[in-house]
Amino acid sequence: MDAPATMSGDNGTSGGGSWFAPRSAPPEGEQERIAGHSLAPTDAHATSPGARTPGQRAATPPDARAIEHTVPAQRSPLVARSVTEKASPDAILIRRTMAEVAPVADEVTSYFYALLFVRHPDLRPLFPVAMDTQRDRLLKALLTACEHVDNTPVLVDYLQNLGRGHRKYGTRPEHYPAVGECLIGALSTYASGIWNAEMEAAWVRTYTTISQVMIDSAAADELRSPAWWHAEVVTHDLRTPDVAVLTVRPDQPYPFLAGQYTSVETSWWPRVWRHYSFASAPRSDGLLTFHVKAVPAGWVSNALVHRARPGDIIRLGPPTGSMTVDHSTNSGLLCLGGGTGIAPIKALVEDVAERGERRPVEVFYGARTDYDLYDLDTMLRLQESHPWLSVRPIVDQQGRLHLPDAVREYGPWNRYDAYLSGPPGMIRSGIDTLRGIGIPSERIRHDSVEELVVIGN
Secondary structure (H helix, E strand, O other): OOOOOOOOOOOOOOOOOOOOOOOOOOOOOOOOOOOOOOOOOOOOOOOOOOOOOOOOOOOOOHHHHHHHHHOOHHHOHHHOOOOOOOOOHHHHHHHHHHHHHHHHHHHHHHHHHHHHHHHOHHHHHHOOOOOOOOHHHHHHHHHHHHHOOOOOOOHHHHHHHHHHHHHHHOOOHHHHHHHHHHHHHHHHHHOOOOOOHHHHHHHHHHHHHHHHHHHHHHHHHHOOOOOOEEEEEEEEEEEEOOEEEEEEEEOOOOOOOOOOEEEEEOOOOOOOEEEEEEOOOOOOOOOEEEEEEOOOOOHHHHHHHHHOOOOOEEEEOOOEOOOOOOOOOOOEEEEEEEHHHHHHHHHHHHHHHHOOOOOOEEEEEEEOOHHHOOOHHHHHHHHHHOOOEEEEEEEOOOOOOOHHHHHOOOOOOOOEEEEEEOOHHHHHHHHHHHHHOOOOHHHEEEOOOOHHHHHHO
16 A cells, blocks of 8 residues: 655655564665564474573673763664674574564465464454555565674664554553564464574574564653654645645644654554655745645555645654754755655755755755656745755656766766655665765665665665
8 A cells, every 4th residue: 555755645655664563565666765674483483492581681792781971873882793793693593583484474474473463362453454465575674684783884773663653553562572573473384494493592692682672762752752652744735636735733742854754544544654755945934835645546645645635634653763953964865755755855955055054955856747746946035045055957758868867968077965755666776876976875764665775784
């Protein structure tokens, strides 16, 4: 069904699932910011002697406990190993498991949910009513996390965001052991040919650490912010038949940074959340703006574009995302926004303007047709007001001129920090293009469904 577009409708990546409270998968063309679901198999297999129950707190879990308060997420001991180092024994066993079950991923996830709902029927109300399209995303999210369990500096930050985001589903610490139990059950059933006590112990250790990071992150977040915000739709501007710009008023202060995104739930589809980017920098009046593109079979996107009206109430999850401006440098900004991916790019431009900075900002605004450049007038007005801003519309009428390729005609860009927001395909090709013209990976920022995999490679 639908996902967040670049957290703005059809561009970015939509995240919305969760390790514990999954949602439906997005249709073709919609993206996800960071997926978050957990494969929880239930099984009658006992844990290895001396192993803890999945999700049970360790007596001294330094990797998880120290993260929130003592070290930055990207430097956490949990993932401090260099990507060039040899994989840990647990990582090797986990990857063997995932390779074994990959051909039957659909069956594994179906079995997991069957186990979870049969053994723990009290958890069913926390999930969306429709579960039929959740399966592939569930395993993919688990594969992403486990693949980088010991070598990706981004993983802890990913899990902490996931833990904070799970609060809106009503997830509690006591729910994690049930998910872990079912995870071991499903995996041991479908990887029976290679499953043994050593492999089970590796999964128990890994899941315990992962869940503890999420639990600790949620607990810390609970002390400073609500699990969700109610927001009233103030204006609804239909820019094209399938793109709407919505402005909403949260019921309490909503802190966020330009370039971030959030998850949105409507009254029409309870427990179904989709991610959308903020289309402006924080405002003094506290209002928030989103760009939403309705996509085929997109539950939330179609509701927001075609049904929402001023006065309607929606729910917002916590802000997340790392595609923010580094104001400690004077580097220029090279921004690529495709479709509704122009939303967070606009927010970044406003952020630079509000700081009074005069660093060069180059925006490439891509669309398939002139008609799809629905926010071009706004971007051109910003260009008129700020001489350091350049806006270049790139129209791909026949599918020949791709946005990232157009960037090669300008430059050089070696002194710029790059920001990408748009469909997954654009993000992937954009990263390749920017690396090819000399921009190092650490200066390329984006939020996409494949973010962990790209960085890990």
